[in-house]
Amino acid sequence: MDRIWSYIDQDNPDRAITFIREIGKRCQQLKDMPLRYQLLAGHEETGIRRIPHGKYVICYIATETAVFILHILSAAQDHGPILFPDDPA
Numbered sequence: 001m002d003r004i005w006s007y008i009d010q011d012n013p014d015r016a017i018t019f020i021r022e023i024g025k026r027c028q029q030l031k032d033m034p035l036r037y038q039l040l041a042g043h044e045e046t047g048i049r050r051i052p053h054g055k056y057v058i059c060y061i062a063t064e065t066a067v068f069i070l071h072i073l074s075a076a077q078d079h080g081p082i083l084f085p086d087d088p089a
Contacts, residue, residue: 001072004056019054026053027060027069034062040083048083059083 001020008016030036030051040048040059048070050057059070059079073079080087 004072023053023056023058023072026051027058027067030058030060030062030067034060034067040079043084046083 001023004023005016005020008019035049037049037051040046040050047061048059049062050059052058052075055075056072057075057079058072061068061070071079071082073082
């Protein structure tokens with residue numbers, strides 16, 4: 001989130017603050033319905049889910065007792081190397 005804030009802050013400091021708050025709120029909302037969002041296509045066995053937020057996606061895993069935020073990534077990024085760094089594909 002620091003990198004996202006820094007990037008937005010360069011052009012619009014006020015929006016950087018509100019955007020980070022929005023992402024935080026979106027993450028907090030996952031506690032109420034963590035299974036609402038689909039499993040990551042092609043990697044369903046990992047349990048990773050993603051929730052869109054503007055030009056970003058929040059990647060997370062939900063267990064019976066907790067939600068773990070793995071990454072908040074630009075939707076334009078290639079997520080594979082970030083989420084699966086040991087995957088040779």
